[in-house]
Every structure is written in structure tokens, then in C-alpha cells.
Ligand code: ATP
């Protein structure tokens with residue numbers, strides 16, 4: 001089924017809001033109140049994005065920021081339009097040596113292992129699995145002490161070339 005990814009994210013932000021407010025973290029979303037239709041299984045994508053957004057809140061200090069953006073992008077190598085969802089925080093970041101492992105089941109970077117916050121290290125493994133099931137993929141960029149940006153790519157609805165400027 002086709003789902004409005006913007007509405008999915010808005011619902012998710014509402015669910016995560018109490019956690020963010022507890023830490024005075026501001027979540028912003030762009031665009032809002034728009035429709036970007038994506039052929040996805042709603043509960044799987046909701047869970048994937050929820051895990052990433054909860055991490056962003058979790059691994060960001062009080063007063064921080066989480067920015068969520070949704071864009072349609074053309075991937076020349078795949079000759080296809082994708083919807084890219086970026087979740088960026090200005091939190092603790094991930095040390096370079098941990099980056100290759102964070103999608104592995106039960107892997108937790110040092111900074112989170114030493115905290116007693118009870119995580120299991122499954123959140124990103126589940127997120128990635130759900131995204132791969134949709135023929136999408138996930139990328140991460142991070143700097144320890146600066147912040148982290150996750151980008152989720154999902155195949156856009158076919159025939160929906162809005163904004164790609166390529167015409168038909
Ligand atoms: P849980 O299963 O409860 O989600 P977790 O958060 O430790 O536990 P993942 O969500 O899979 O597990 O994340 C794996 C590790 O990646 C985390 O332990 C943390 O070290 C690191 N990480 C993930 N997201 C971020 C982020 N936004 N900023 C900093 N580190 C992060």
C-alpha cells in the first residue's frame with residue numbers, strides 16, 4: 001500500500017515528544033503537512049524510523065536538537081527516484097571505529113555500554129532489516145562529540161516524478 005511518509009513521521013514525532021520534552025530536545029520536521037506517498041508496509045517503516053529517532057533523542061544531551069527532513073532524490077546509478085529521510089542530531093556522535101558495527105545485532109558503542117540505560121543493541125539491526133525488505137538502504141555519518149545523521153532511502157512510488165525535473 002502507498003503511505004504518506006510525512007504523516008507517518010508526524011505521528012512518530014508525537015509519540016516521541018514526551019521523551020524529547022523530558023530532555024528539552026527540539027524535534028523539527030521539514031516538510032510538514034504535505035503528502036509524499038511511498039509504497040511501504042506502514043508498521044515496518046514506522047518501527048525503523050522510530051528506532052532511529054529514539055536513538056537520536058537518547059544519544060543527545062539535554063537542550064539538543066533533532067532535525068528530520070524528507071526529500072525526493074534521483075539516484076543516477078540506480079536510475080530511480082528515492083525518498084530520502086534524514087534524521088540528524090547534535091548529540092554525542094559515534095566514534096569512527098564503532099561505525100562499521102552499529103547495524104549489527106547487540107552491538108553497542110562504548111559510550112552506551114558504559115551507561116546503564118538498558119539498551120540491547122537491536123534497534124538499528126531491526127531498522128536496517130525493515131528498510132532492506134523495502135529495497136531501500138540506510139547510511140550514517142557521524143563525528144564523535146558533534147552529532148550523527150542517518151539517511152534512509154526508500155524507493156519512491158513509480159511514476160511519481162514530482163520534483164525530479166526529468167520529465168517523461
Ligand atoms: P536498543 O536495542 O534499545 O535500541 P541501542 O540503542 O544500544 O539499544 P541500537 O539502536 O541498535 O542499539 O544502536 C546501536 C549503537 O549505536 C548504540 O548503542 C549507540 O552506541 C550507537 N548509536 C545509535 N544511534 C546513535 C546516535 N544517534 N548518536 C550516537 N550514537 C548512536
Ligand code: MG
Pocket residue numbers: 051054055119123124
Ligand atoms: Mg536504540
